[in-house]
Amino acid sequence: MLSTTGTYFDGISSNPQVIELTLDEADAALRFGTSSGQYSQWPIDEITFEHIGNFLEIRNLHHSLELIKVNDAVFTSGLIAFLKLNGHLTWYQRILQLSFKTHIGIAVLILGIIVAGYLIIIPTVAEKAVALIPQHYDISMGHTFYQQYVNDNTVDSSKTEALNRFANRLHLNNTMKLHFTVIKSSTVNAFSLPDGNIIVFTGIIDVMKDYDELAGLIGHEVSHINNRHSMKMLCRNLSGYLFVSAMLSDVNGIMAIIGDNVHNLQSLSYSRQFERQADEQGTALMVMNGINPKGMTTLFSRLKSTEKVTMPAFISSHPITDDRIADINRLYKRTPRPFTYNPVLENLFQQVKN
Amino acid sequence: MENEITDLKNYNLSFHGQGKTYFGIVIVNWLLTVITLGFYYPWAKARNLQYLYGSTAFEEDRFTFHGTGREMFVGYIKALVIIGLLYGILFLFIYLEMPVLGVILFYFAFIAILPVAIHGSYRYRFSRTSWRGIRFGYRGDRGELFAGFFKWIFFSIITLGIYGAWMEMNLRSYLMSHVRAGNVEFKYKGVGSEYFLMNLKGYLLSIVTIGIYSFWWYKDLFAYYVDNMSLHKDGQEIKMKSIATGGDFFKMIMVNLLIVIFTLGLGYAWATTRTLNFMVSKIKLEGDMDLTNIQQTEDDYNDATGDDMTSFLDINFII
Numbered sequence: 129m130l131s132t133t134g135t136y137f138d139g140i141s142s143n144p145q146v147i148e149l150t151l152d153e154a155d156a157a158l159r160f161g162t163s164s165g166q167y168s169q170w171p172i173d174e175i176t177f178e179h180i181g182n183f184l185e186i187r188n189l190h191h192s193l194e195l196i197k198v199n200d201a202v203f204t205s206g207l208i209a210f211l212k213l214n215g216h217l218t219w220y221q222r223i224l225q226l227s228f229k230t231h232i233g234i235a236v237l238i239l240g241i242i243v244a245g246y247l248i249i250i251p252t253v254a255e256k257a258v259a260l261i262p263q264h265y266d267i268s269m270g271h272t273f274y275q276q277y278v279n280d281n282t283v284d285s286s287k288t289e290a291l292n293r294f295a296n297r298l299h300l301n302n303t304m305k306l307h308f309t310v311i312k313s314s315t316v317n318a319f320s321l322p323d324g325n326i327i328v329f330t331g332i333i334d335v336m337k338d339y340d341e342l343a344g345l346i347g348h349e350v351s352h353i354n355n356r357h358s359m360k361m362l363c364r365n366l367s368g369y370l371f372v373s374a375m376l377s378d379v380n381g382i383m384a385i386i387g388d389n390v391h392n393l394q395s396l397s398y399s400r401q402f403e404r405q406a407d408e409q410g411t412a413l414m415v416m417n418g419i420n421p422k423g424m425t426t427l428f429s430r431l432k433s434t435e436k437v438t439m440p441a442f443i444s445s446h447p448i449t450d451d452r453i454a455d456i457n458r459l460y461k462r463t464p465r466p467f468t469y470n471p472v473l474e475n476l477f478q479q480v481k482n
Numbered sequence: 483m484e485n486e487i488t489d490l491k492n493y494n495l496s497f498h499g500q501g502k503t504y505f506g507i508v509i510v511n512w513l514l515t516v517i518t519l520g521f522y523y524p525w526a527k528a529r530n531l532q533y534l535y536g537s538t539a540f541e542e543d544r545f546t547f548h549g550t551g552r553e554m555f556v557g558y559i560k561a562l563v564i565i566g567l568l569y570g571i572l573f574l575f576i577y578l579e580m581p582v583l584g585v586i587l588f589y590f591a592f593i594a595i596l597p598v599a600i601h602g603s604y605r606y607r608f609s610r611t612s613w614r615g616i617r618f619g620y621r622g623d624r625g626e627l628f629a630g631f632f633k634w635i636f637f638s639i640i641t642l643g644i645y646g647a648w649m650e651m652n653l654r655s656y657l658m659s660h661v662r663a664g665n666v667e668f669k670y671k672g673v674g675s676e677y678f679l680m681n682l683k684g685y686l687l688s689i690v691t692i693g694i695y696s697f698w699w700y701k702d703l704f705a706y707y708v709d710n711m712s713l714h715k716d717g718q719e720i721k722m723k724s725i726a727t728g729g730d731f732f733k734m735i736m737v738n739l740l741i742v743i744f745t746l747g748l749g750y751a752w753a754t755t756r757t758l759n760f761m762v763s764k765i766k767l768e769g770d771m772d773l774t775n776i777q778q779t780e781d782d783y784n785d786a787t788g789d790d791m792t793s794f795l796d797i798n799f800i801i
Contacts, residue, residue: 137614137615137616138615139615139616139778140615140777140778141616141664141774141775141776141777141778142613142614142615142616142664142773142774142775142776142777143774143775144614144774178536178544180498180536180537180544183544185536185544185546187546192548193612193615193616193617193778194615195546195614195615197543220510220529223510224506224507224510226506228502228505228506231505231506231509231510234509234510234513235509235512235748238509238512238513238516241516374520375516376747383746383747383748383750386746386747
């Protein structure tokens with residue numbers, strides 16, 4: 129029988145009452161009496177306890193406002209040992225009683241599962257999901273954006289017409305009807321929309337010197353559309369973002385912010401994968417049409433000379449230009465492909481330029 | 483008069499939570515929340531509050547949070563249904579091609595929910611908190627708070643937000659002045675005009691000093707909260723005073739920031755216990771109240787809907 133002196137609050141007033149507290153192991157109960165002669169017995173399976181530092185706080189499940197406080201290390205460890213022996217510790221208390229090192233281990237394990245899930249499960253699931261999304265969804269998404277964009281910018285209609293005729297001369301393995309639009313802007317760039325619309329700025333046309341460069345640009349953008357890169361990107365980004373937020377924001381805001389930023393860096397790397405794929409397939413399309421694949425690398429060199437700052441690859445959405453040129457050279461320089469001068473394309477190219 | 487001054491005694495508020503122990507709780511909560519795909523969240527919240535309340539002591543006796551995961555789960559589901567209904571109505575109006583009316587109704591309903599949720603949250607949290615076996619309670623009237631809240635929101639909108647300072651103080655005074663622990667009553671006497679000037683000064687000086695003054699602004703905000711709070715029972719009183727300085731806030735916030743960043747967020751447990759320890763240790767309590775004869779006066783209240791609603795709406799509960 130373990131005994132100690134404790135403090136008892138009766139749940140009626142805040143008056144601390146000194147009690148003699150006894151653990152009766154045979155009856156599995158706590159017994160105590162107050163100085164005013166009140167006598168109580170709490171069965172072990174009706175108590176909950178909180179162990180904080182040297183203090184032990186014991187409550188009765190049925191009278192949760194009544195409270196016993198004990199400041200006695202011997203009694204505390206005796207009671208806990210008794211509860212443990214009789215299986216009165218809950219599974220939650222057991223996990224909490226594990227060592228600090230185990231808790232760190234659990235944290236590392238969860239982080240590991242999250243990283244693995246993020247790197248393996250998300251991209252696979254997202255890729256599969258894209259196959260399930262009907263193509264008309266791509267079309268309506270691209271169409272909405274296109275309408276908005278064309279309304280806000282100036283279209284060069286004669287160049288647009290010439291560019292479409294140029295593209296029609298090429299075999300592009302396209303799965304969707306393509307439509308090119310030339311926008312008046314000094315920006316040296318072009319982009320594709322998921323519905324088969326491709327926007328080309330006059331800025332990039334102005335820097336081109338040869339029709340094979342324009343063919344390279346078209347090949348690159350069409351490959352984005354053929355592979356549904358926009359939709360893949362959207363699925364990966366959305367699912368990755370939801371995953372990271374759901375897993376980390378339960379812990380705290382800082383972890384969620386760090387997670388979101390890591391995710392942003394990761395999605396830039398997805399974007400670089402897609403660009404590289406579009407470069408490769410775009411160049412293959414040029415070869416298939418009997419156009420000199422060198423046009424692609426020439427185009428990149430021109431892009432490079434207009435770049436003001438060179439961003440390191442890990443924070444850029446496109447692979448850096450030197451890398452792209454080297455990649456294409458690796459594919460085509462050693463085994464030159466046959467190509468013939470195409471006066472029709474040359475003529476159409478001149479119309480696009482003027 | 484002199485007699486009265488010598489009768490005053492100091493009361494001790496302390497925080498005993500430790501980063502290491504709290505880390506265990508946070509991690510176990512995280513593990514269970516991830517495993518159960520989020521369903522453990524209400525239980526995690528209850529465990530969290532139980533630890534933090536239980537680690538705070540007044541005159542060496544700890545507070546207890548009696549709320550359970552089950553209560554919070556029920557509240558969580560109810561809150562989810564209410565918010566779901568709101569969105570349902572919004573989408574119904576969009577479907578009926580009356581989006582403007584839908585959005586107006588949606589925001590109106592949201593503003594209407596706020597005071598109801600705050601009211602519920604206060605009732606639940608306080609009724610579930612006890613000290614020395616004495617239950618806390620919140621006795622505000624829902625209708626009264628609702629009417630006041632709409633009036634204050636209206637004034638805030640037509641004054642382009644300037645009235646916000648008055649609104650905040652009116653709200654805080656109403657809420658805190660209806661809080662009690664047994665027969666001990668809380669009182670808050672902050673006023674909008676002072677609060678407005680303090681914030682204006684804090685804002686302007688923070689801009690001028692590129693943010694450095696913000697730590698002194700925090701100090702003022704904290705002091706304005708604490709210094710205006712007092713406890714009353716049978717003509718006896720306890721007054722509260724903040725002894726935190728701007729430098730204290732600077733040190734606390736900077737160190738916390740470094741801890742959290744360099745542990746990639748895992749140090750959050752230590753940052754939380756440090757913050758609570760800081761706040762609690764910077765409050766001085768002085769008065770003549772006898773704490774051995776507080777009487778139990780409050781009933782039980784176990785509906786956690788308001789509390790879960792406020793966490794959905796991301797309003798932090800401050801006591």
